[in-house]
Amino acid sequence: MSRVYNFSAGPSCLPEDVLKECAAEMLDYNGSGQSVMEMSHRSKDYEPIIADAEAMVRKLMNVPENYKVLFVQGGGSTQFAMVAENLGIHHKKAAYIETGVWAKKAAAEAKKLGVEVDIIASSKDKNYSYIPRVEKVSGDYDYVYICMNNTIMGTHYEYLPDTGDIPLVADISSCVLSEPLDVSKFGLLFAG
Ligand SMILES: Cc1ncc(COP(=O)(O)O)c(C=O)c1O
Structure with a gap:
């Protein structure tokens, strides 16, 4: 063999x-x-x-006690909808940082579900070859969404935007358990 x-x-x-x-x-x-x-x-x-x-x-x-761990069906893509359905409920508005195909798909899914999506930064101008720097996010957003590791483009966040009280959601599908991560900085993390 x-x-x-x-x-x-x-x-x-x-x-x-x-x-x-x-x-x-x-x-x-x-x-x-x-x-x-x-x-x-x-x-x-x-x-x-x-x-x-x-x-x-x-x-x-090192998941803090007050966080739930869920094992759910549907892989990463289903989470694009579940994030919007479960979190985009108060202001029905969310901020997305567009860093490649997966973040784009996640934003499109949220829009389909009636969440107003603000693309607050994008690296589309250089074919998603870098991670835009967003120091601080404020506004009436239900959540701020990032794709931590952009599997196809090969870019990875080396910093986290300061979102204050707004939950930061990150897709860690292609970097989960590959490096230490401070879970308490996020409202929700998912990986497919
Ligand atoms: C960063 C990222 N998010 C989401 C997905 C989609 O995950 P799934 O194929 O489980 O729907 C992938 C798949 O490669 C991915 O790399």
């Missing part, structure tokens, strides 16, 4: 030990006589799996 090295920003290499463990558990997870894919997500066998996953996320990302 020959295995390839896949350095893709999306799905990429996993350690062989992990893959072997998954393969072995495919027929019998932890003596349950079934795979994780086949068991009820409300069963006693499954409960520790999700509890441990949450505990690991909390520990590795």
Whole structure:
């Protein structure tokens, strides 16, 4: 068997030990006589799996106690809508910093859902090759949205805009767990 090295920003290499463990558990997870894919997500066998996953996320990302950790369906793109639906509810207005295809898609999704989108900064003028500097954001925004790591363009935020009391939302789909992050600086973080 020959295995390839896949350095893709999306799905990429996993350690062989992990893959072997998954393969072995495919027929019998932890003596349950079934795979994780086949068991009820409300069963006693499954409960520790999700509890441990949450505990690991909390520990590795140093998630403060007053933050919830959610595992939801739909990948990153569904969050473009869920952010707008759940946060864009008071002023129905949000500020987006446009740094590439994913931030653009997120803004388009919010607009579709009736949220007034202000593109407060954009790097479109230079084909999204840089992150615009936005020191401070104020206004009647329900949230400020950034895409922390722009998977296709290869740009990454090295600073965070000061949004005061306005929740800062960040898409960390292609940089989650790749560097220390102060979760308390954000209202919501998501990764698909
Ligand atoms: C930064 C970023 N956001 C969102 C997405 C979309 O995620 P999904 O494919 O899970 O919908 C991607 C996918 O590559 C991404 O790189």
